[in-house]
Amino acid sequence: MAETLYIRLGSKKQAVVHWLILSDNGEEIIASGELKSAEQLNDLSEKARQRQVNVLVPSCDVVLKRLTVPGKSQRAVKLAVPYMLEEDLAQDVEELFFAYADLPADEQGHNCYTAIVAHEQMQAWKSWLVDANINTKSMLPEVLAMPLLAEQWSAIALEQSDDTQVIVRQGAWQGFTLDAMTWQLQCHSLHVDDSEEESIHIAAYSPLAHTEKLTINAMPEELPLALLAKHYSQSTFNLLQGDYKVKSEHSMAFKHWMSVAAMAVCAVLLTFAYKGTQLWQLNSQVANTEQAIVDSYKKAFPKTKRVRVSTIKSQLNQKLAQLGGANDSEGFLAMLAKVQPAFTQVSQLKPNSLKFDGKRQELRIQALADSYQHFEQFKAALEKTGLSIKQGAQNNQGDKVSGSFSIVNKRSRQSNSNTRGGN
Template identity: 30%
Template sequence: MPNKLVIYIHSGEPTQFSFAIVNGQNQLQNIHHHHDLLPQESFEEIIVIVPTEDILLTSVALPKMSRNRYQSALPFALEEQVIDDVEHLHFTAFDYQPDGQLPVAIVAHEKMAIWLQALDALSLKPTQMLPSVFALPYNEGQLQIIVESNILVRTGRWAGFASDRINFSQFLHALPVGSAPQEIEVLNFSDTSLAASQDSLFTYHEKFAASADFFPTLVQHALNSPGNLLQGPYAMKKTTLWRGDKLLKISLCLGVALFSLLFLYPTVSYFILKPKLTALNAGIKRIYQKQFPKSTAIVAPKLRLEEKLKKLAGGGDKGGLNQILSHLGQAMQTESNVKLKRFDFQNGQATIELTADSSEDFSTFTSALTNQGMLVKQQSANLVGTKINATIQVS
């Protein structure tokens, strides 16, 4: 299983790093303070711990929305809490809290660029970047304090601050009422006591540890920290392996979809077209039996109907089918508001059922037929709303 690399960027020294190699079981293997000593290998994860002094951890009340929407809304919701122009700042949101607050980390784009450029110069592509206070242990309702060159204080899952010794007391008293417990646990990696320099409002339980254990302590808790500043424009692309795996999955899905389509298309088409084919054959049978009532079977329907049509249209007289159809077409071009519903031709005479939008349209249509020399007889006419349903005979 590939190893993980944890990098600590020292406060005030953006190009001074400490490196820790952790195996797949999250066990610390080696610590290096020079990049040249790192083994030449690919790391499963590269976690970078950055100075909290350069980051503002705050929260804002926003209604629940998609990540893209609240990422766009954050600069405007928090512009009164920052001094710099919001265009110069990077806003990272974490998980919504039960009270509706959305925790946010704010850092200057300039700082992000400095850190990432320094890492890029070492050919290191981080997968996670988190404030150093997120590498402190977290216990609900407790303040976690670590003292080294500066003081790191974790006040909540997504909250905390960094301070020097001079201003620490002011930061502590500025915490919301009730958020600072009366008894405070302190893990001190320096030679100078923190409790001895503070007032008696709080009871400090201070433990001292070797300064060499400071970085391993951060590494231990950073491995389980979910916070990540690499969001939005700084989100890192997935590894080539992941992209290849995703491409393989997409190819398999497309292959399955194509196979399913090739199999299902004829089947679905059959079930869709089968009823239509049945209805079409039934219609052909009805027409055939009507025209050839003595026939017991349907034989060459197209050919026989064409032959009968030629006989009906033959002779060239004015009562021929072709001539009636020709005059009928010209009349319909004259009056487009007339629609044919049924046409029947028997013995040189056509019986036509039609619908006209108005009585004027009906009169115009019949007049057009009469003007072409056709004899028009009205059999029936009914007014339905504003439309006329009529039956006429034309010869």
């Protein structure tokens, strides 16, 4: 641990500034002194350069309040506190800064601890230090640096050139700083109820004026700032929070580069998002098209159970080969093209079923008509197309006539005959 410089600022710029350098073990005073005013803080700039700086401020400028605030959300509690105290404060809440301590609830049920300072005062303290090029990350009301003792208060008198101030700590979050004259007046009211006989015990680290109701326990006298410095680290509270929290140069540089990196990452992410959206749209279109192909294939061939887009082309080729290709003059499709005009001419004849024998190149038709004459007309129409027709048996089915035809292309029959003859 390096040496630490402690600075006790005044309420006004013209007030005396006390300073002290404590050794790394916190026991030895390396140097100490006073400045006539905050305007001389430049005298401490060199001393502050290589040391940690802790700042103490007068508790007469800081109001410590303990409250019982309902709610579990810390954010909601902090928003409510200023308006809960509005009637007790001398200034508008907008003019005041509220700092909060992380302390457990006490026996009285207080769960919120706040230190209240005027923004104007906080800005003044910070500006004095900035002007002197003194950097600090910690600022503490002086009463919270006084010894915290069980069942008694602690107090010390801080002598200045034109005044003496008495610093009193009453509890974990209670205390005050008064000038010597006000302290003497206050002593008469600092006592317990008249019904009680016990007086208030005060551990005094310097001679103090008191009344009969105050029991003064004299402690070894110490340099006031030395006493405060030695107990400074016992408090975890820091006034420099919220808008007044100090940002280190390293942190600022890191945030700068982080912002640049964030912009670069954002640009890359936007590019990937755009490309990803395009890819997703294309994949969606492909998926929709493939599904449409599968649906169309199943509609054409409803008996098919499993269909894959990758095999549909080959399956279609197989189906076409079975039926006769589009350029096949003797296949099923070519024969249907020849049969179709006959159905147009004899519209009263309706096919019930069509079966095609690929090996024999034979089309078998089972049909219904209104009369036997329609079958004869249909046969005559087919013969005109050059097809060979064999008419099957015809039967009455109520008011309809059913019958069948076996149709063979004459060229196919001749080709089959030649093949058999050759053999």
